[in-house]
Amino acid sequence: MRLYHFPLSSNARRARMTALQLGVPVEEVVVDLSKGQQRTPEFLALNPAGRVPVLVDGDFVLTESHAIMAYLADLSGPTPLYPAERKERADVNRWLFWSAHHFTPAVSVLNWERLVKGLIGGQPADPKEEERGERLVTECARLLDDHLAKNEWLAQGRLTLADIAVATPLMSTVPARLPVDDRRHLRAWFGRIQELESWKKTNPAR
């Protein structure tokens, strides 16, 4: 099984962390986004959207990081990371969808303005977009912090795919200046995630 990724991609990181947490062996293939390798005909044949991650399992090609997480978990057999019981799984799924639909796109706005633009060509950040990103991330961070004030983990009282999915965009907390400094419960939870071997092993600085 091959997992196409880029070390700086938080979307790819959640798939890589999931494989590591589950102990599912995957061959990691780097697609260097900074060199435009996501736009080669070979890669576009795998994912016409030109984005990582992509998982290739035999003749089955799967895109979308949250779907890849669920697929890997199902492949590994019963796992507390992604419970089979209907309501328990729904509890995890709600955070996977929240991550995909709300949190990751919110962080992406600030990531783009404050980090990626600089990396790819030195375009200045657009203050209107920064303001929009600040507002979106602040709303999400408030929701997360309130939940984590009462819960050690996002779902089911233990580490699940929910935590991995939501935590990876926070890898840009410092470079994208995410407005999370005053969210003490969120930061404590993120500290617990950063202690995981799967987080350390997927650190782009390694």
Ligand SMILES: N[C@@H](CCC(=O)N[C@@H](CS)C(=O)NCC(=O)O)C(=O)O
């Ligand atoms: N919804 C997709 C988003 C994937 C995505 O946007 N990946 C970014 C890296 S974080 C990418 O490959 N960007 C390449 C580009 O925009 O050219 C997922 O969750 O997998």
